[in-house]
Amino acid sequence: MTFDCNCSCTSLFGIRINEEYNAGKEQEMAINKDLIKESIRNIIIALGDDPNREGVKDTPDRVARMYEEVFEGMNYTNEEIAEMFNKTFDEDYYDANNQDLVYVKDIEVFSYCEHHLALMYDMKVSVAYIPNQKVIGLSKIARIADMAAKRLQLQERIGNDIAEIIERVTGSQDVAVFIEASHSCMTARGIKNASAKTYTQTLRGRFRTEPDLLARLK
Template sequence: MPRTRAMNPELHRQYREILLGLGENPDREGLQDTPQRAAKAMQYLCHGYAQNLKEVVNGALFASDNDEMVMVKDVELYSLCEHHLLPFIGKAHVAYIPTGKVLGLSKVARIVDMYARRLQIQENLTRQIAEAIQQVTDAAGVAVVIEAQHMCMMMRGVEKQNSSMVTSVMLGAFRDSARTRDEFLKLIGRSN
């Protein structure tokens, strides 16, 4: 389980106030423990705030002569929209071109999680992941594509059930070279 901060009693109290504001009785049987559970769940869903890049990578950089694309595809992600506090759920595709060192495979997924487990918009999440991979690896290029469905668009508002959002950030060789970018997009199934 990821490291989280100690339970915040103020957060618990505020969830109780939300129930009252909705016209509910937080003392009824089904809701008696809800404020505490909701506070605990929100802290878990936002545990990325308790993490930093150095701790997540934990020295898992390894010397390598490889100078070809390294990709981790279909990394599940779960985040909360900072505008409505509703989930968005999807997957990230992350690639980089090493320049003397490679990152431990699980660390890519952990970097995705660290930023996803914060209040976010997908556009910023995509950039944060790309810049973190670049910072850690000093890669010749980094590419990140995120595909996600947003509950704020599905459960409320326009209520479009089959819509999804795709964002991308291309740095270095992925931005400068159409050939490199096309190879990445083909490998993730976004190009012919």
């Protein structure tokens, strides 16, 4: 049996961090907004513009607030994200030898390439796992993907981060993560190939050793 979810339940309440958990981390946040504002002001100067000009005088503050949002995942380790979204349901029906899958497709996220700070966009994440006596709430899979992507990242690492977090939460070693994305460091600069897309797979456990399981996801 395969459960293939592409419904609105994953976004009904929005993908937002647990506010109580966030409050407890407030003093430990990695993002330094004041330093970001100073750095952006210096970049404006380095580009030959006037940092006091009407159009850009508030840009350092705007960018700092934007970075706080789009790089939210940098405040947390994979272990902390797993703790944050650790909502599972015990299901005795599932055991270590079952062939049933949970498969959530086409989770839309975005990230930033750590090499050029360039946007990775049109990114879709699909996550599959074989339950081992418990299942994770479906919306939590989308939340995990979103938080793992909100870092300075490589597409390959996003898949590994998501797989690690899903393993921690579900206790299942059988996890597969598929990602497709466009990278603006390729589409808007350098080679400027606007149609290029990158596809990555992260396979763990039985998804690596049993081709029939992987074939069921196509």
